[in-house]
Amino acid sequence: MSDMVRGDTRNPLTELRRGVLEHCVLAVVSDGESYAFDIVRVLASAGELVTSEGTIYPLLSRLRRDQLVTTTWRESNAGPPRRYYRITEDGRRALDAFAVDWARFRDAVDALLAGGPGRGETGGR
Amino acid sequence: MDGDGIVRDYLARLEAAAWPLQPGRRAELADEVGEHIEAALVEAGRRDVATVRNVLERLGRPEEIVASEVESDAPPPTWSGVAPASTPRPSAWGPLEITSILLLTFGMFVVPFFGPILGLALAWASTRWTTREKLVATLLFIVIFGLPVLGLMAVTSGGSSPAPG
Helix, strand or coil: HHHHHCEEECCHHHHHHHHHHHHHHHHHHHHEEEEEHHHHHHHHHCCCCCHHHHHHHHHHHHHHHHCCCCEEEEECCCCCCCCEECCCHHHHHHHHHHHHHHHHHHHHHHHHHHCCCCCCCCCCC | CCHHHHHHHHHHHHHCCCCCCHHHHHHHHHHHHHHHHHHHHHCCCCHHHHHHHHHHHHHHHHHHHHHHHHHCCCCCCCCCCCCCCHHCCCCCHHHHHHHHHHHHHHHHHHCCCCHHHHHHHHHHHHCCCHHHHHHHHHHHHHHHHHHHHHHHHHHHHHHHHHCCC
């Protein structure tokens, strides 16, 4: 029975990416219309965020379904029509809320890693 | 195999891996990924095998892409990689569990008091039953074991109390 429990160690970076990537996509499309290929390239060039570019497409599909982004088809002079993504009002609200949460989260982790208040001070005074 | 052959092969693998998705979405995902490959090759300005392989490597394995799609949806019941909870639970009734219930019920008449005690011990030794089921067995034990004891107490107290009057 115990052999069913595999040593499935979770990589913290993988978990973090999964949690924040959706909002990073929203951030990329928040400035105007973007072509999917360009969204993927921006995210990939940001470093650390994307390990496999292809996994952005399922994410874009979910954002469409959740109506956090909207899309328009536009003619392209280099092949078939292209789908362009743009953030919706709901998407912008989600992104703003995430920005606040993320800043708090980042500051809390940074403070702990830097040995902030409460660390190494107990019994010092 | 030339560059275009490798791309066709990759897209075929993607379609095959995408069986858990809705047919419409499966075709859409293949289109999106195909379009991405095309755009990347146009950007690179070359379609040789090395360039194609580089583009596909950056995309990731088809199975990985589908897995991340499935992850973001409600997992289909047959998707073994995502829904281990859907595997049926083995039967709660083995020889030990049946013996336990028999001892907890009829055991009282066969071996008074010791029968249900053994039945309770077997219930808690069971590897098939959950804690909840073991607690139900314990409740059964209390009722079976407790009722005669309570009855006995009622009879003795009922018989002794009117004595002074």
